Structure formats: structure tokens, C-alpha cells
Amino acid sequence: MHSQRIGIVGGGAAGFFAALACAEAERGAEIFIFEKTSQFLSKVKISGGGRCNVTHACFDERELAARFPRGERALIGPFKQFQAGDTVAWYAAHGVKLKTESDGRMFPVTDSSQTIMDCLLGAARRADVKLLTNCGVENITRKPDGRFALTLARNFSPAPPPPEERAGTRRSLRSNPRAATRAPLGRGAGEEFAKEGIICDKILLATGGCRTPALGQLAVSLGHTLEPPVPSLFTFHIETPWLRALAGVSVEMAEVSVPGTKLRERGALLVTHWGLSGTAILRLSAWGARQLHELNYSFPLQVNWLPLLNAEKLVMELEARRTSQPAKMIVNSPIPSLPARLWAQLVQASGVSRATRWSALSRAAQHKLAQQLRRTEFTVSGKSLNQDEFVTCGGVRLSEVNFSTLESRICPGLFFAGEVLDIDGITGGFNFQAAWTTGWIAGRAMAGTGAQGAGRDDVSPPAVSGFISSAGS
Numbered sequence: 001m002h003s004q005r006i007g008i009v010g011g012g013a014a015g016f017f018a019a020l021a022c023a024e025a026e027r028g029a030e031i032f033i034f035e036k037t038s039q040f041l042s043k044v045k046i047s048g049g050g051r052c053n054v055t056h057a058c059f060d061e062r063e064l065a066a067r068f069p070r071g072e073r074a075l076i077g078p079f080k081q082f083q084a085g086d087t088v089a090w091y092a093a094h095g096v097k098l099k100t101e102s103d104g105r106m107f108p109v110t111d112s113s114q115t116i117m118d119c120l121l122g123a124a125r126r127a128d129v130k131l132l133t134n135c136g137v138e139n140i141t142r143k144p145d146g147r148f149a150l151t152l153a154r155n156f157s158p159a160p161p162p163p164e165e166r167a168g169t170r171r172s173l174r175s176n177p178r179a180a181t182r183a184p185l186g187r188g189a190g191e192e193f194a195k196e197g198i199i200c201d202k203i204l205l206a207t208g209g210c211r212t213p214a215l216g217q218l219a220v221s222l223g224h225t226l227e228p229p230v231p232s233l234f235t236f237h238i239e240t241p242w243l244r245a246l247a248g249v250s251v252e253m254a255e256v257s258v259p260g261t262k263l264r265e266r267g268a269l270l271v272t273h274w275g276l277s278g279t280a281i282l283r284l285s286a287w288g289a290r291q292l293h294e295l296n297y298s299f300p301l302q303v304n305w306l307p308l309l310n311a312e313k314l315v316m317e318l319e320a321r322r323t324s325q326p327a328k329m330i331v332n333s334p335i336p337s338l339p340a341r342l343w344a345q346l347v348q349a350s351g352v353s354r355a356t357r358w359s360a361l362s363r364a365a366q367h368k369l370a371q372q373l374r375r376t377e378f379t380v381s382g383k384s385l386n387q388d389e390f391v392t393c394g395g396v397r398l399s400e401v402n403f404s405t406l407e408s409r410i411c412p413g414l415f416f417a418g419e420v421l422d423i424d425g426i427t428g429g430f431n432f433q434a435a436w437t438t439g440w441i442a443g444r445a446m447a448g449t450g451a452q453g454a455g456r457d458d459v460s461p462p463a464v465s466g467f468i469s470s471a472g473s
């Protein structure tokens, strides 16, 4: 007899972490993860270019929260309960060592997202979490007794394997946890679910970003409001031919800003075939997600290629070249922190010809060159979603959620975790950290006596024995 039944909608980072935190806090709870696709943790798999940027080496809760354009204030409290250091410790306790790169991003030492998937899937199986793929939750209603009736999609996989094969499947899952990401649900169990749905004492919505309003429909149907979705973490389209000719060139530290707004960010800048990318651009796009959306992604952009040199120091650098190498052509003597090809283009974009020598550079031309280096003007004409990491700005309104438990303030027994909330961070592992933190807190908060779960007489318990990974190892 289980103490209570917890239904977790969404088998991503937040859903798994919540399930594990709940199972660790309350052994007797029966915990389901319902995943609508055929694969669990599919974003973890592709994250960080296949390496999974698990978190960021930022161990102060306020500093960590400050990396969230949406959700900063709401996350300070949750980070006091579970922050990046706790993520590192959690994974270490579960056999996964993380390493820190020079920019603070943290990855598994294996440099493979599969390590994180195997860890989460293996821990869920050991905790006897019921893992259901191809099992989308289509509708949720709150019953008069406070429990929740979930209607599940009818796209279950065909025939259940015979008992002897099922035992074999369990054995193979034990030896190969990856199999659990693909394992189907037996028809018998599926039909029972499809016919009757399932009743849960508490539910967690961990359905990911609300890219379209339909993806936030479950939260809305339970009384919640969605902040409208717009993309965050995207790269900029810029038509300027000389810039595009530099595709592949990068600088370690540049400053980008949008004139007429407060948007300004520093970081690496990468020239692409369609414009600009890199940390500075992604961070600017995150902080400006709503503003840039309102501008229809058409706006002026200013680049300071040498943000660590103030105007005075830059003039001194240029003067030093003029006196120390007067006969040298300007295009051939770049300032050290700038790639030679970029320097040559910037020199010409400032109106100085390729053949000009330092000795022939007029004061006015030198001033223009300095301006070009500190304030190159581009026009952004569109955006592309970043291939390595993109998130949605928008989601369940934060004022409707109690952030000490992640429980709904509108519908008791309903919890939220991860990107379904109107929370998104800049690039660097912050978005997963929000998923781990909110999942962990929600999972612990859902653990409890489960008094409401007593006497489930209106719905038969599902045929759990037919499910893919109910067997602990």
C-alpha cells in the first residue's frame, strides 16, 4: 500500500529531479513520470552540444539568481535551499563528477550528456519511480476531494511483451539503463489508463517551455495565467557584407549594446555566416528577450571590440604605433587582442585605405578609426535560435506560485518545476540549475503523509507490473 500517488507530467530534467527528491524524502509514495514522447530527458541529451552544461560554478544564491532575466527575485529563496553547490554534491553522491571550465560552466568529466541521463534514469529505476513514455497527459481535472484526475493520450505502443520477455526487458534495463528511454508501455496497461485515466493525490507540471500557448494549456486549465512566450537566447542576423566575410572569426571579450535601451553585455563574440553569435550576444538576447521581440528583431547594435581599453588608452595604443612603426601599413599591424582579419576590416570600415601607412594617418582619420573600434554600428534584421541552447521566456506567472514549496497558490496539490515557469537564465548552465532547484524543492514538498490518497475506490490502480521500469535493481 502506497502512502500517496504523485503524478509528474514531463520526463525532462525538472521532472526527474522532482521524482528523485520526492522518492528520497518519502519511500512509500508511488511516483509516476508521464512523458508524451518516446524518450525521456531528450533535451538533456542534446544539451551543451552533447556534453550537458549541468550548472555554473557560482555558489552564492544572490549572484546565481542575478543570472536570470526572468525569475531573479523569485529564485533567491529557492537557491538558499538548493543551489549550484548542492547540484555538484548531489551528482557526486550519485557517482557523477563534474568539472569546471575556465568560464565557470560545469560539465560531467566524461564530457557526455549520456552520463547525466544514465545517472537520472538509473536513480529513478532504483527508487522504483514508474517511468511511462508515449504517455502524454491531455487533461487534468481537480476532483471535489482535492485529488487530480489525469486523462492520458491514447498513443500507447502495441502489444505488451509476454511475461517471460517482460522479465527479460527488466533484466536488460538493469544492465542498460538507456533502454528505459525508449521502452514502450504495454497495451494492457495503456488501455486501462486510456479508459479510466489515473487519479493522483498531487501533481507536478514539469512540461518545459511554453513555446506555444497550447504547451501551457494544462496549467491554464487549472486556473493559472501564462506570461506570453517569446524566445530567449538567440543569435543576430546582420547583413553587413564585410562582417559576413569574417565568418568564423571570434574575439574573447567584446561589449555589445543596443542604443536607446539599457541593454549592454560583455563576453565572447563570434562572427557567423549570418551575423553575430557568442556569449555576449546570447546574454543580450536573454536580457532583451521582450524588448527585442517588441522591436520585431530589427534594431541598431553597437560593438565595442576593445572594452578593456578606455578611450584614452586606445588613443595611446594608436599613437604608439604611429611613432614606433611609421612605415608599416596600418592593416598589417593589429592591436594584439584583435584577430588580424577583423582588424583589417575595421580599419577599412573606418575609411582608411588598405595602403595607408601609420605615418600618413591624419588625426581626423585616427579619431575615426578609434570610433570604429569602440563603436561599430550594425543593423540587426532578424534572429536565429541558438543551436546549443535555447529557452523560452514566458510561462506560468510567478506570483501564482509559492516559491518555498513550488506549490500553486491557486490550486493546492498542484506543483511546478523547470521551464514551464516564467523563469529563464542566461547561457552557461543556469537553466538546468533552475530545473534542478525547482524540481528538488517541489519533489520534497510533495513528499508527505498523503492523507488525501486513502481509499482510492473510484479508479483502479494501474497495472504497474506491465510498465517499463517498475522493477528496482
Ligand SMILES: Cc1cc2nc3c(=O)[nH]c(=O)nc-3n(C[C@H](O)[C@H](O)[C@H](O)COP(=O)(O)OP(=O)(O)OC[C@H]3O[C@@H](n4cnc5c(N)ncnc54)[C@H](O)[C@@H]3O)c2cc1C
Residues within 6 Å of the ligand: 009, 010, 011, 012, 013, 014, 015, 034, 035, 036, 037, 039, 040, 041, 042, 043, 044, 046, 047, 048, 049, 052, 053, 054, 055, 135, 136, 137, 138, 206, 207, 208, 209, 218, 387, 388, 389, 390, 391, 417, 418, 419, 420, 428, 429, 430, 431, 432, 433, 435
Ligand atoms: C538544444 C538545447 C541545448 C540546451 N543546453 C543547455 C545546457 O547545456 N545547459 C543548460 O543549463 N540549459 C540548456 N538548455 C536549456 C535546458 O535544456 C532547459 O532549460 C531544461 O531542459 C528545462 O527542463 P524541463 O524539465 O523544465 O523541460 P524539458 O527538458 O523541456 O522537459 C519537459 C518534458 O515534458 C514533456 N511534456 C510536455 N508536455 C507534456 C504532457 N502534456 N504530457 C507528458 N509529457 C509532456 C516534454 O516532451 C519534455 O520531455 C538547452 C536547451 C536546448 C533546446
